[in-house]
Amino acid sequence: MATEQRGWDRFDRRRRIGRFVTALIAAVVVVGSWQFMDIGVVNPGTIPREVGDLLTRMYPPDVAYTTRIVGPLIETIHIAVLGTAGALVLSIPVALLAAENTTPNAATFWLGKVIVTVSRSVNTIIWALFFVVLFGSGPLAGAIAIAFRSVGFLGKLLGEEIEEIDFGQVEATRAAGASSTQVLLYGILPQVKPALVGLSIYRWDINIRDSTVLGFVGAGGIGVQLFRAVNAFAWQSVATVLIVILGVVVVTESLSAYTRGLVR
Amino acid sequence: MAAGERTWERPTVFPRREVKWAVYAGIVGFFVWSGFGVGADPARIAQGLGSAGSLVGDFLPPAATPRQAERILDKMLESVAMAMVSTLTGIVLSVPIAFMAAENLSPKPLYAINRGFISVSRAFNAIIIAILAVKAVGFGPLAGILTITFKTVGFFSKLLAEDLEDINMGSVDAVRASGASPIQTLLYGVVPQVIPRFAGLSVYRWDINIRTSTIIGIVGAGGIGSVLLTAFNRYDYQYVTAILLAIIAVVLVAEGVSAVVRRRYN
Numbered sequence: 001m002a003t004e005q006r007g008w009d010r011f012d013r014r015r016r017i018g019r020f021v022t023a024l025i026a027a028v029v030v031v032g033s034w035q036f037m038d039i040g041v042v043n044p045g046t047i048p049r050e051v052g053d054l055l056t057r058m059y060p061p062d063v064a065y066t067t068r069i070v071g072p073l074i075e076t077i078h079i080a081v082l083g084t085a086g087a088l089v090l091s092i093p094v095a096l097l098a099a100e101n102t103t104p105n106a107a108t109f110w111l112g113k114v115i116v117t118v119s120r121s122v123n124t125i126i127w128a129l130f131f132v133v134l135f136g137s138g139p140l141a142g143a144i145a146i147a148f149r150s151v152g153f154l155g156k157l158l159g160e161e162i163e164e165i166d167f168g169q170v171e172a173t174r175a176a177g178a179s180s181t182q183v184l185l186y187g188i189l190p191q192v193k194p195a196l197v198g199l200s201i202y203r204w205d206i207n208i209r210d211s212t213v214l215g216f217v218g219a220g221g222i223g224v225q226l227f228r229a230v231n232a233f234a235w236q237s238v239a240t241v242l243i244v245i246l247g248v249v250v251v252t253e254s255l256s257a258y259t260r261g262l263v264r
Numbered sequence: 265m266a267a268g269e270r271t272w273e274r275p276t277v278f279p280r281r282e283v284k285w286a287v288y289a290g291i292v293g294f295f296v297w298s299g300f301g302v303g304a305d306p307a308r309i310a311q312g313l314g315s316a317g318s319l320v321g322d323f324l325p326p327a328a329t330p331r332q333a334e335r336i337l338d339k340m341l342e343s344v345a346m347a348m349v350s351t352l353t354g355i356v357l358s359v360p361i362a363f364m365a366a367e368n369l370s371p372k373p374l375y376a377i378n379r380g381f382i383s384v385s386r387a388f389n390a391i392i393i394a395i396l397a398v399k400a401v402g403f404g405p406l407a408g409i410l411t412i413t414f415k416t417v418g419f420f421s422k423l424l425a426e427d428l429e430d431i432n433m434g435s436v437d438a439v440r441a442s443g444a445s446p447i448q449t450l451l452y453g454v455v456p457q458v459i460p461r462f463a464g465l466s467v468y469r470w471d472i473n474i475r476t477s478t479i480i481g482i483v484g485a486g487g488i489g490s491v492l493l494t495a496f497n498r499y500d501y502q503y504v505t506a507i508l509l510a511i512i513a514v515v516l517v518a519e520g521v522s523a524v525v526r527r528r529y530n
Contacts, residue, residue: 030352033345037405037486047410050400078301085295121512123479125391129496134319135312139302213391216483220302230395242388249387263277 058239065237069225069244076221077248079139079214080207083146087154088200090147094155099162102188112159119152124210128219139220146207146214153203161195162188197263205256212245319501326505335491336510340478343487344514346408347473353409354416354473355466362421366428369454378421385418390476394485405486412473412480420469424462431457464526471522478511 011019096102097112127145135141165188173187189196215223222241229237278284328336364370365378393414397407431454439453481489488511495503 026352029348033348036345037342037349039404039406047401054396054400075301078298081294082298082302085298117516118512121475121515122508123475125479125482126492126508126511129493131312133496134316135308140308143298143302209387209389213389216391226392227395230399242392245392246384246387250383 054235057235058242060236061239061243062234062236063240065229065240066244069222069241072215072220072222072225073244073248075139076211076214076223077208079142079146079211079219079221080204082143083211084150084200084204084207086143086147087150087203088196090151091154091158094151095158095162096184098155098159101165101167102162112155116152116156116159119148119150120156121152122149124149125213125217128214128217132218137218137220142211142214142219142221145219146211149210150203150207153206154199157199158192158196161192161199165191194263198260201256201259201263205252208252209249212249322501323505325502326509327502328506332503332506336488336507339481339488339491340510340514342405343477343481343489344474346405346412346486347470347477350409350412350416350477351466351470351473354413354469355420357413358417358420358424361417362424362428363450365421365425368429368431368433378425382418382422382425385414386422390415390480391483394480394483398484403484403486407484408477408480408486411485412476415476416469416473419472420465423465424458427458427461428454467522467525471518474518475515478514 009016094112094115097108098116099112100109103109103112124145127148128142131141131144131148135144169191170183170187173183178186211221211223212226213223215221215225216227218224222245226238226241226245229235229241276284278287361378361381364374365382367375370378390411394407394411397410397414401407401410435457436449436453440449444452477487479487479489481487481491482493484490488507492504492507492511495501495507
């Protein structure tokens with residue numbers, strides 16, 4: 001017994017080779033990517049110096065600028081709220097289409113999936129570019145862009161919730177003679193209502209963050225002020241705007257976490 | 265029993281019905297205020313929808329000359345390359361920050377500093393970070409890598425720190441009780457408990473990074489975003505559609521890969 005020492009290995013041979021190959025591929029991809037971008041030799045020392053330089057220029061934040069950004073800030077919140085509300089209205093039919101158990105047939109199921117996919121794959125700022133062309137620059141285009149982006153998110157997650165519901169209740173409502181609207185209101189909606197509220201608040205929280213940059217493409221909000229300050233190299237004003245954004249985001253995030261805790 | 269007519273009322277989460285109506289009224293009131301705030305004037309919406317018809321016509325069919333197609337391919341590869349590199353750098357930087365931001369493993373002051381850093385990283389949209397990065401290191405993919413790395417650190421450290429806070433401290437104590445040094449405790453007591461989640465999170469973040477890398481070019485931080493913005497500014501809408509289709513295709517592939525890998529690790 002004692003003559004032979006048996007070592008312990010975490011992995012057998014095949015898995016060890018598998019892990020090695022995976023790591024090698026990852027390394028090759030990363031090195032290859034770096035080569036492809038052709039950034040050339042970067043002196044790593046310059047990056048902290050440049051960033052540090054930027055930060056020194058931002059200090060101290062221009063407090064007087066605060067009064068100028070209250071209006072745009074409220075506008076940002078309006079964009080996020082209205083965008084979320086619009087998305088909520090649009091996402092309910094989309095979710096019903098994209099849920100396997102409520103969609104009428106295969107074609108509508110795929111229609112739902114396509115709407116969700118396209119909406120989610122295109123970033124808010126790209127939607128905003130599109131709607132600025134359509135509705136002219138201003139917060140309206142921003143709110144619609146936010147709505148179009150959020151439809152996919154809400155439609156997908158709400159659809160998944162609908163797929164999880166207890167279908168017995170839906171059938172019971174129908175058996176009691178309910179019309180299809182009534183089935184929706186009394187059979188399906190009560191089961192997904194907590195998720196509906198939780199998801200929309202969560203999305204509203206994300207939308208506040210997204211709507212801070214809409215101004216870059218002319219879709220309103222605090223971004224307009226931010227990019228004006230950046231283009232003027234008014235770094236101290238930029239710092240003020242960033243601090244205000246940070247404050248708003250932290251507040252909305254805790255508000256959203258608190259409310260989601262209530263409905264869970 | 266039969267004396268009084270009893271009706272059924274839907275149960276509600278609110279303590280009183282008056283509170284419920286007040287909350288609903290408040291929400292609706294805010295929507296109305298928002299509607300006026302953004303100038304959601306029906307006439308303007310109708311006008312926009314009217315021109316939508318002809319505009320959508322301009323966007324279709326997607327078209328790109330061979331040179332434009334080549335440019336899409338080149339810049340798209342740049343986007344993907346940025347995402348690859350910055351996923352790695354981001355995760356490498358996230359690991360120590362995550363350990364320092366886990367309440368059960370890190371002393372209070374360190375915990376507070378790292379949580380603060382995470383909040384800052386998460387609060388700002390990638391576009392804002394990208395603008396600052398472009399001002400700091402100039403146009404090009406390097407700014408993009410910095411941006412995505414910074415965003416990755418906030419996301420990844422937060423979720424990893426939450427997993428670290430959920431680990432079973434019993435196994436950590438057991439490893440320590442067998443005489444392991446602090447480093448060994450970390451390696452054999454803590455790390456094995458979060459490795460599966462770590463793999464899943466990495467792939468998830470890689471997927472998000474691919475999405476991010478396709479847009480930050482709009483502010484000059486490398487990748488396909490710059491091509492998209494130029495096409496928009498030249499009213500070359502058919503080219504825009506071609507670029508958008510390329511973006512959607514890449515995002516879908518990334519999402520598919522990420523979903524498959526995450527299913528294997530869960």
